[in-house]
Amino acid sequence: MEKKNMIIIGVIVVVVIAIVAFVFAGGALNKNEVKTPFDTEFMSGKFVGNVEKVNTNESFLASFKDNEHNITYNLTTMDDSNSLMEIYQFQGVKGPDHRSYNGNDWNIYFGEAMPAVNNTTKQDTNQSMGIIICQSQKESQGYVIYAIFDLTKVNFTLNTFGDSYVKYIEPLLKSIDLKQSNNVPAIHEQFGISKDDFNKQMDLIHQVNAGNRSALQQQGQK
Incomplete structure (x- = not known):
């Protein structure tokens, strides 16, 4: 009888472990389950967390802010995003890592930068920011997502293993739908x-x- 009970207990333990593994693998315990949908002229998808749109005057530039985690997202499009990435790499941006999500091929770049000096708010210029740039180039149109992280709020790493990428960028890219636009701005115009x-x-x-x-x-x- 004791041997039978031990077998039953063993089966229960195995089942519990399997359930826990499934829950974690499926992200059911992910604290960032809140998603914010967005839709622009050139791109749509869902941000992780509560994200608000920031007003801009540009047709092919959209900005969003996650105030809780202090993440800024800037989305844009142009005719030749490959040249833009060449410029960033020349300036020291790391990458790319290559990923494919939702039928789109992405190049992922990483960097750090110092915030602009703001004399009116006495900003701490010693606090650097983490930047992830995601770029996808179609035949005649390129798409770029800039994600700027406050290093005090998010575990930022210069690779695809930290929270900055795993929790925020990867789910975003998996949701992205890229749209073909008319009158796409030329890259030299943006400069x-x-x-x-x-x-x-x-x-x-x-x-x-x-x-x-x-x-x-x-x-x-x-």
Whole structure:
């Protein structure tokens, strides 16, 4: 009889472990189950948490803020997002890691930055911010998501293993629907320069990346 009871107890333990594993794997105990849907002219999806829209005057730029976790999301689109990522990498942004979600291929980049000095609020300029940039380039249109994290509120890491990516970015990317837009802005317009001047800057970056460091000196002498 005692042996039979031990078998029953063993079965119960196995079942309980299986249930717990299922619950954790399925995210049923995830504290960030609240989702905020959004819809722009070029992209729709769901943020994790309570996220509010921030008013902007640009048709192809949308900003959102998670006040609880102090995360800012900036969404934009342009004709050539690949060149934009080349510029960021030239400036020291890390990546990319490659992911595919919901039929979209994404390049994930990581970086840190110091906040802009604000003389009116006496902002602590020693506090850096974590940045994750997600980029997807279609045939004639690119899409970029900037997520800016307060390092005191979220476990930020320069990879896809920390809470910053796992809890907030990955669920967002899995929900994203990318839309084909009309009159997509050109990347050189977003930089406020002519197409020729932008192409010259890109050529300079390509030369330096190929090992021609003197190109920077020649540029500085002009």
